[in-house]
Amino acid sequence: MCFPRSARPHGPTPSLRHPRQPQHIIQRGNNRQIIFAAEADYRFFRDALIDAALKHRLRIHAYVWMTNHIHLLATAEYDDSIGKVFQSAGRKYVQYFNHTHKRSGTLWEGRYRATVVDSEHYLLTLMRYIEMNPVRAEMVAHPRDYLWSSYRSNALDETGENADWLTPHVEYDRLGGDTAER
Numbered sequence: 001m002c003f004p005r006s007a008r009p010h011g012p013t014p015s016l017r018h019p020r021q022p023q024h025i026i027q028r029g030n031n032r033q034i035i036f037a038a039e040a041d042y043r044f045f046r047d048a049l050i051d052a053a054l055k056h057r058l059r060i061h062a063y064v065w066m067t068n069h070i071h072l073l074a075t076a077e078y079d080d081s082i083g084k085v086f087q088s089a090g091r092k093y094v095q096y097f098n099h100t101h102k103r104s105g106t107l108w109e110g111r112y113r114a115t116v117v118d119s120e121h122y123l124l125t126l127m128r129y130i131e132m133n134p135v136r137a138e139m140v141a142h143p144r145d146y147l148w149s150s151y152r153s154n155a156l157d158e159t160g161e162n163a164d165w166l167t168p169h170v171e172y173d174r175l176g177g178d179t180a181e182r
Contacts, residue, residue, distance in 0.1 A: 020075060022061065022117040024126055025082060027090070028069040028109040035097070035107055036067050042148050045093050050165050052088040056081045059167040062127045064134065065148040071130045073117070075167075086112045127154065 029035040036042050042065055053060055057077030064071050076082050094107045117123045131154065134146035143151040153166050 020077065022073055022075045022123055023082065023114045024117055024130075025072040025074060025086075025112055025114045026069060027086065027112040030106050030109045032068050032109070033107075034067045035069070036065060036148075037097075037101055041097060041100070044096050045089070046148075048089040048092040048096075049085070052085040052092075053165075056084040056088070058082060058085045060150075060165070061167060062130045062150040062154060063148075063166075064130050064146070064150070066133060066137065066139075071133065073123070073126055073130055082112070082114055131155070 036045065045065065052058075058074050058081045059077070060072055060074045062073040074082070090108060097107055098104055117126055131143050131149050131151040134140045134149060135143055140146045143149060144156060150166055154168070
């Protein structure tokens with residue numbers, strides 16, 4: 001919507017909400033600083049995110065948690081699912097992180113960003129992009145070697161402590177009857 005300069009609404013632009021459509025969600029550390037400093041940090045964040053996602057009906061299809069940012073491919077059940085998940089998990093995690101690492105202040109670089117994924121082809125390309133992030137960053141040689149990604153669950157059908165809470169997207173499932181076919 002375009003407004004003439006004199007008629008623009010005051011205050012922040014409301015976020016666009018697209019329930020039941022997959023979205024690419026990115027959250028960065030403030031000034032690209034680390035948001036995960038130890039293995040326990042990843043676990044705490046995972047647990048906070050899972051609790052909030054279940055409570056607020058956000059289905060997570062793919063993810064990667066890098067040292068200074070996260071990516072999710074997720075589908076919200078309700079208009080406010082993403083916002084409530086990030087508010088709940090983010091608040092809990094920042095309190096934990098600041099206390100654990102004896103720091104104060106903001107951890108996140110503002111609000112998360114969410115982009116609607118509007119085609120089946122792009123959804124699969126995005127899943128690959130998310131899960132290949134640690135390889136592009138030269139942290140590992142193969143995505144299966146990175147523990148904090150959905151690759152093992154999606155590509156290898158491993159459902160360990162890091163992935164049994166994922167919901168495969170229907171477009172991914174359509175690629176084949178099992179992981180070998182996909």
